[in-house]
Amino acid sequence: MKIALIATEKLPVPAVKGGAIQIYLDAVAQIIKQKHEVTIFSITHPDLADNEQNNGVHYVRFPEKQYVNSIVNYVKDASFDVIHVCNRPLWIKQIHDASPRSKLVLSVHNEMFANEKISDAEGDECVSLVSQIVTVSDYIGETITSRFPQAKSKVQTVYSGVDVNKFHPAWTKEGSAAKKNVRQKLDLANKKVILFVGRLSKVKGPHILLQALPQIIDKHPDAVMVFIGSKWFGEDNINNYVKHLYTLGAKYADHVRFIKFVKPSEISSLFTMSDVFVCSSQWQEPLARVHYEAMACGLPMITSNRGGNPEVINEGKNGMVITDFENPSAYAGAINSLLNSSNKCEQMGRNGRSVVEKGFRWEHVAHNLQTVYENSAKL
Structure with missing residues (x-):
């Protein structure tokens, strides 16, 4: 089949420049290409050719300004069997009109x-x-079917x-060597490292983790909280909120590290060098992909009870879910309980690694999508 994958x-x-979509x-294209002809559409970038195999x-x-219209013009004559549109339900009508014989699959990654x-x-x-709507979590699926019940099938x-x-x-x-190397570079040898990875945005809740820090330091004076991310993907500019975070962090200079945007290809060793991963999202998170990455690196996870995040947590087995998600003390208590027991941390981490190996490899994702495409093509 000829399959088009359309990014936002x-x-x-x-x-x-990062980005979960x-x-x-x-990732899935590298696997699906083994059986099908795959084209990916995205915006231009100075380091990438406009058209390449x-x-x-x-x-x-x-270019971003002409993006949708350019795609519409392209698919008119391309005869794609399946067109997979990511996260843009409002593009479906235009693309259908341009290529009415193509089967359309919509993936929904946010509350669109x-x-x-x-x-x-x-x-x-x-x-x-559309022939099919695939969602990144049950939570996102429910946001669609609760309003549009006819979509359930x-x-x-x-x-x-x-x-x-x-x-x-x-x-x-490999992990042991990476952990030792990164900790030496960041002057974190013999520290207990708590990791946050994500945009430095209020909805992600990094300020709450900084507010929890005094309670953590009190129990674990060797704890260091590492924040990896910037205000937007691939950008290291700062805004007032990020300045506020830096000001909070400066109060505990020996216990806080800010690392700006890191390329996806370089992020794995920063997970590996950590002891605990925390996702403090305050908004209804669809299901942050950092959960999969943390589990793959064998980290015990603490996440907020927001949106789809809890769907990959088996409480007490591979992580912990914070229901009182606005309360710094709730995070401090969970973090301290893990840092109190290296055995507990390792067992949770091993369980998490097992979870991704069994169900969340890119091969699993690609297989599931291929089944969706092939079934759609038969309709």
Whole structure:
């Protein structure tokens, strides 16, 4: 089959500037190309060609301002069997009109069917035109079917994944070497490292973790909280919120590290060098992909009870869920309980690694998507 994968207009593919959707598309394309002809559409980037064949995948890139119209013009004559649109239900009508014989699959990675993002009429039309809607979590699926019940037969959860060959737990030879090397570079040898990875945005809750820090230091004077991320993907500019975080962090200079944007290809060793991973999201997170990466590196996880995040947590087995998600003391208590027991940390980490190996590899994601494409093509 000829399959088109359409990224959003935000970031390029491959994920040279990061982005969960961009990582997702490029990873699954490398597997799906073994059976099908795959084209990925994304926005242009100075370091990437506008049109190229790379490792068996065709990449087509258009400027952001002309992005959707350019894709519509392209698919008119391309005769794709299946067109997979990421996270943009409002593009479905245009693409259907341009290529009415193609089967359309929509993947939904955020609450794109919320009232403020799509009208009843637009949502109804989108649901009627697509063959299948895949979502990154049950939570996101429910945000669609609760408003558009007619979508139930078309909605299916396809969880994201991770390359387990690129993320190494500290108990492996590669992981042990990476942990030692990174800790030496960051002057973190013999420290207890608590890791946050994500945009430095209020909805991600890094300020709450900083507010929890005094209670952690009191029990674990050797604890260091490491924040990896910037205010937006691939950008290291700071805004007032990030300045506020830096000010909070400066009060505990020996216990806080800020590391700005890190390329996805370089992030694995920073997970590996840590002891505990924390996701403090305050918004209804669809299901942050950092959960898969933390598990792949054998880290015990602490996450907020927001959106789809708890769906990958088996409480007490591979992580802990914070229901009092706005309360710094709740995070401090959970972090301290893990730092109190290295055996507990390791067992949770090993359980998490087992979870991703069994169900959240990119091979699992690609297989599930291929089944969706092949079934759609038969309709």
